[in-house]
Amino acid sequence: MxxxxxxxxxxxxxxxxxxxxxxxxxxxxxxxxxxxxxxxxxxxxxxxxxxxxxxxxxxxxxxxxxxxxxxxxxxxxxxxxxxxxxxxxxxxxxxxxxxxxxxxxARSRNDQVATDIHLYMKKEVTSIIEQLNRLQSVLVQLAEKHVETIFPGYTHLQRAQPISFGHHLLAYFWMFERDKERLSESLKRINVSPLGAGALSGTTFPIDRELTAKLLDFGAVYKNSLDAVSDRDFLIEFCSNASMIMMHLSRFCEELILWSSQEFQFVEISDKYATGSSMMPQKKNPDMAELIRGKTGRVYGSLMTLLTVMKGLPLAYNKDMQEDKEPVFDSVKTLKGSLAIFTGMMEEITVNKDKMEKAVSQDFSNATELADYLVNKGIPFREAHEIVGKLVLRCIENHIYLLDLPMNIYKEASSCFEEDVYDFLHPYKVVERRNSLGGTGFSAVQAAIEEAKKRI
CATH class of the missing domain: 1.10.275.10 (Fumarase/aspartase (N-terminal domain))
Structure with a gap:
C-alpha cells in the first residue's frame, strides 16, 4: 500500500x-x-x-x-x-x-504534532494542579485535627525536638505548594501555539496564526518557525516538575512506611491501601506507599530520556523527537495515579496520637529546651550546651530521662535551675512555646493553617 x-x-x-x-x-x-x-x-x-x-x-x-x-x-x-x-x-x-x-x-506534521502535544500538556498540567489542590486540602484537614498532637521531630533520623504533628504535615503542604507554582509557571511556556510554522520555515499561504491560537485558547504564538517545531523544552520542564512532585511523594511515603512499622506505630494505613503476605498471615504491608516510592525512579527515567533524546539534535525536526511522547505519557499517568492513591491513603490514615506522645516522653528531644532554659537565666549558649550534654550523659548512664532527674542533680550542674524546670521541660510546653514565624508552636501552626487554606 x-x-x-x-x-x-x-x-x-x-x-x-x-x-x-x-x-x-x-x-x-x-x-x-x-x-x-x-x-x-x-x-x-x-x-x-x-x-x-x-x-x-x-x-x-x-x-x-x-x-x-x-x-x-x-x-x-x-x-x-x-x-x-x-x-x-x-x-x-x-x-x-x-x-x-x-x-x-499550509500545515506540516511537524507543527501539527507540536500543537497536539501543547494542547495535551495544557490539559494535563491543569488537571495535575487540581489534584495537588485536593491533596493539600486533605493535609490541611488532617493538620487541623493534630495541631496539639505532640510528635518527635527528627534530624539524621535521630530524635531531635518535639513538634506538632500538624506542623510536620504542613511541611509537605508547602512542598506541594511550590510544585503547584512550578506547574502554573510552566503553563506560560506550554500555552504557546506552534501551528502555522509548517515543516520548519512557515508557509507562502496567507494564514492567520493568531486566529488559530485564539481558537485553540493559546495565549501566544511561537515567534520563530524553526523554534516552534524543534522546541521540547516544555516537555522536559514538565518531566522535571513531575520528578520533583514524585520526590516529595516518595519522601512522604518513606515516612509513612517507617511510621506504620511495629517499631514506630505512629500511624496505621487503611486496609484499602495495604496488602498481606502469601506466607506470613500476620503481615500488613504498606504496598501502595512502597509502589509510589518505587515509581519515582520511573519518572526520573523519563526526564533523563527526554534530555538524552534532545541533547544532540540539529534544527529542525528529527525523527528522534518521536521518542518524546512515551516518556511524557508515562510520566503523566504515573504522577496522576500516584497523587490519586496518595490522597486516598491520607484521607483514611489513622494517627496513633498516644504512641506519638509516649515517644516524646521517653527520649531527650527536650534537651535543647533545657539549654534554652539556662540561656534565659543569663548563661551563654555554649556553656549551657555543655551543662545539658553532661546531664544527658548522666541520664543515659542511669537509664532515666531529663524529667526524672531530681532537683539536687540539677543544682549540682548549675545553681540556675529551679523547680520550674520540670514544667519547662514537659513536651507539650516545649512545643507550645515555639511560636516564632513558621515554628511548631500551636499558635504558629494554627496561623499557618489559615494561610494554607487561602492557598488552596
Whole structure:
C-alpha cells in the first residue's frame, strides 16, 4: 500500500520496518487534540480565503464526526498510516471524500504534532494542579485535627525536638505548594501555539496564526518557525516538575512506611491501601506507599530520556523527537495515579496520637529546651550546651530521662535551675512555646493553617 507521502519513492518498507517506525500505538492518545487542532486549522483556512467556505464546512463536519467517534472509542487506528495525523487524515478522506486532503494545506506534521502535544500538556498540567489542590486540602484537614498532637521531630533520623504533628504535615503542604507554582509557571511556556510554522520555515499561504491560537485558547504564538517545531523544552520542564512532585511523594511515603512499622506505630494505613503476605498471615504491608516510592525512579527515567533524546539534535525536526511522547505519557499517568492513591491513603490514615506522645516522653528531644532554659537565666549558649550534654550523659548512664532527674542533680550542674524546670521541660510546653514565624508552636501552626487554606 502506498504511503500518503510516497510519491517520490519506488520501494516500500517491509511490515516490521513500518511497525518499528510507527507511533500510532502510543500517539493515538492525542486523537482529540489532533482533531481539535485540525478543526481550528480548517476554520482559519476558510476565513483567510485559502479554502472555499463549502469545502471547509464539509471538512469540519467530517472532523466533528470523527471527534464524536473518538469520544466513544469507535476509531480504528492502523499501523500502516504511521501516526495519529495520517490515521485521522485517512479516516477523514474516507468520511468526506477527496476534499479531506485539502485539510493539510499550509500545515506540516511537524507543527501539527507540536500543537497536539501543547494542547495535551495544557490539559494535563491543569488537571495535575487540581489534584495537588485536593491533596493539600486533605493535609490541611488532617493538620487541623493534630495541631496539639505532640510528635518527635527528627534530624539524621535521630530524635531531635518535639513538634506538632500538624506542623510536620504542613511541611509537605508547602512542598506541594511550590510544585503547584512550578506547574502554573510552566503553563506560560506550554500555552504557546506552534501551528502555522509548517515543516520548519512557515508557509507562502496567507494564514492567520493568531486566529488559530485564539481558537485553540493559546495565549501566544511561537515567534520563530524553526523554534516552534524543534522546541521540547516544555516537555522536559514538565518531566522535571513531575520528578520533583514524585520526590516529595516518595519522601512522604518513606515516612509513612517507617511510621506504620511495629517499631514506630505512629500511624496505621487503611486496609484499602495495604496488602498481606502469601506466607506470613500476620503481615500488613504498606504496598501502595512502597509502589509510589518505587515509581519515582520511573519518572526520573523519563526526564533523563527526554534530555538524552534532545541533547544532540540539529534544527529542525528529527525523527528522534518521536521518542518524546512515551516518556511524557508515562510520566503523566504515573504522577496522576500516584497523587490519586496518595490522597486516598491520607484521607483514611489513622494517627496513633498516644504512641506519638509516649515517644516524646521517653527520649531527650527536650534537651535543647533545657539549654534554652539556662540561656534565659543569663548563661551563654555554649556553656549551657555543655551543662545539658553532661546531664544527658548522666541520664543515659542511669537509664532515666531529663524529667526524672531530681532537683539536687540539677543544682549540682548549675545553681540556675529551679523547680520550674520540670514544667519547662514537659513536651507539650516545649512545643507550645515555639511560636516564632513558621515554628511548631500551636499558635504558629494554627496561623499557618489559615494561610494554607487561602492557598488552596
Amino acid at each position: 502506498s504511503k500518503l507521502w510516497g510519491g517520490r519513492f519506488t520501494q516500500t518498507a517491509e511490515q516490521w520496518v513500518d511497525e518499528f517506525g510507527a507511533s500510532i500505538s502510543f500517539d493515538q492518545q492525542l486523537v482529540k487534540e489532533d482533531i481539535t487542532g485540525s478543526i481550528a486549522h480548517v476554520t482559519m483556512l476558510s476565513k483567510c480565503g485559502i479554502l472555499a467556505e463549502e469545502e471547509a464546512e464539509t471538512i469540519k463536519k467530517g472532523l466533528e464526526t470523527l471527534l464524536a467517534k473518538a469520544e466513544n472509542n469507535e476509531l480504528d487506528f492502523k499501523v500502516e498510516y504511521e501516526d495519529i495525523h495520517l490515521n485521522i487524515e485517512k479516516m477523514l478522506t474516507d468520511e468526506v471524500g477527496a476534499v479531506g486532503g485539502k485539510l493539510h494545506t
